[in-house]
Amino acid sequence: MNRRRLTRWLTVLLMSTSNLLALPALAADEAANALITRLSTEVLGSIKASASVRTGDVTTIIALVDATVMPHMNFKRMTASAVGPAWRQATPEQQKRLQDEFKTLLVRTYAGAVAQVADLSVVVMPLRASPQDKEVVVRTEIKGRGDPVQLDYRLERTSGDGAGWKIYNLNVMGVWLVETYRSQFAQEVNTKGIDGLIATLADRNKVNASKG
Template identity: 65%
Template sequence: MHNKTTTATLHQRRGFGRVLLAGALLVGAAVGLAPLARAADEAPDALVKRLTTDVLQTIKSDKSIKAGDINKIMLLVDTKIMPNVNFQRMTASTVGPKWREATPEQQKRLQEEFKTLLVRTYAGALDQVTDQEVTVRPFRGSAEDKEVLVRTEVRGSGEPVQLDYRLEKTPGEAGGWKIYNLNVLGIWLVDTYRTQFTQEINSKGIDGLIASLAARNKAGVTGVSGAKS
């Protein structure tokens, strides 16, 4: 009985994790509710709190996003999320050392295909967003920090689930804090995909990885395990 309960709880938490990561990948979907300039001078924990709260509210209220409308989600990603994410750094970290050997065109393609993969992977979890609320845990960063960790908990009908963000401070008027990695239930997104990408590159090279990602995206294959949603 204990094992069954433990297994059920684990599956529930993993499913909730997919919901959280879906929301995390859509961070900023409702950032249009506030001036973009605000992000430049906003504290990292305040930024995460605002964006995660906004995105959960947006998912709850927009039926087409909640239903996993890929085109609408992709539009939101391009117009609202990317200004708040250092996606080049995220992709480079996922690809690993071979990123430096890739041509500018290959790097561009890798970013495009990785973004599409992430959106397709987690879009199907959006219909599970219901009563979740975000709590930012006490922040220990200082004004001098260039990189910080913001820890949050997302609470719903089940147990609280850990969702953490790594952010870096970027210069310039369009700068401010940018997200470059996400942690759901103790698993960092970049680390999750790095092993898979490294295997692809070692066997097929950079172009092979791009082709593999493009094929998966075209086929609608999602998830790090390759399961369809």
């Protein structure tokens, strides 16, 4: 299985875990590695139990993300990091469009790969962090056929409403997702500007939607 394919279905696993954050109080008190352990275990069961998710039904996946993922991920930070310095130059309207198109890109790209995670297991490594840390990396291995695959999460501790750990980046086999998109987006911004990047993302989403 090549890196691109791995990135697709492993990121679906990441995004799907947010469906299981049903107890905010528990999430606020839970250690970052304990959170990932619980979610990784539960999400595999959830995927196996849902025929529509297992077959990569786009409508089901998008509804799932809209209802459950956004409250538990710092998607604004993910988008801002992926866009890079140009994010600060964008208007609020442009920032919203970038975030919306980036979310749609990820969801539609990875929706068709959900079925591939059903036969996997997840091993969470011991957390190397102190209780005072505000940002941590939780390292895991995905085991199935072939060699184990590295899947690491970057999380930040938040306060106030919805306090707890929020995921804002993903590392697959040594490659961080946000940084990968940053290099692609920078080329678009340099040649076409911010509106050009938005248009490119929108066009890509239309193509993905036409493919189902």
